[in-house]
Amino acid sequence: MRYIYAGLGLFCVALGLLGVVLPLLPTVPFLLLATFFFANSSERLHNWIISHPTFGPMILDWRDNGAILPTAKKAATGSIAAVFLLSLVMGAPSHVLAIQALVLSGVLIFIWTRPNG
Numbered sequence: 001m002r003y004i005y006a007g008l009g010l011f012c013v014a015l016g017l018l019g020v021v022l023p024l025l026p027t028v029p030f031l032l033l034a035t036f037f038f039a040n041s042s043e044r045l046h047n048w049i050i051s052h053p054t055f056g057p058m059i060l061d062w063r064d065n066g067a068i069l070p071t072a073k074k075a076a077t078g079s080i081a082a083v084f085l086l087s088l089v090m091g092a093p094s095h096v097l098a099i100q101a102l103v104l105s106g107v108l109i110f111i112w113t114r115p116n117g
Helices: 002-021 028-039 043-051 055-065 070-089 094-113
Strands: none
Touching: 002 028, 002 043, 028 043, 028 055, 043 055, 070 094
């Protein structure tokens, strides 16, 4: 199981890295999953991701306080707005836009009600 968890953790890190450049793919949730998998597979990998200069602070803020950095909140808001605008430009049906607006609004409410990291 340790090898499976380590593999899943590395896969989640790869998805998190893709999420840095792809607006529809979230970064932090994949890094949190990777941290979970590493904690159950390899102390060395777990320590690496926790002490990473870029990933570590986000993970520790979430673990300790349920907090999201204000810059991450702004980036998420911009990505969400871009996705919705793209749907508008591409002429998505009104029922799809309504569902998308509802879901994305819920996500934004969740993000902005978290404490600042």
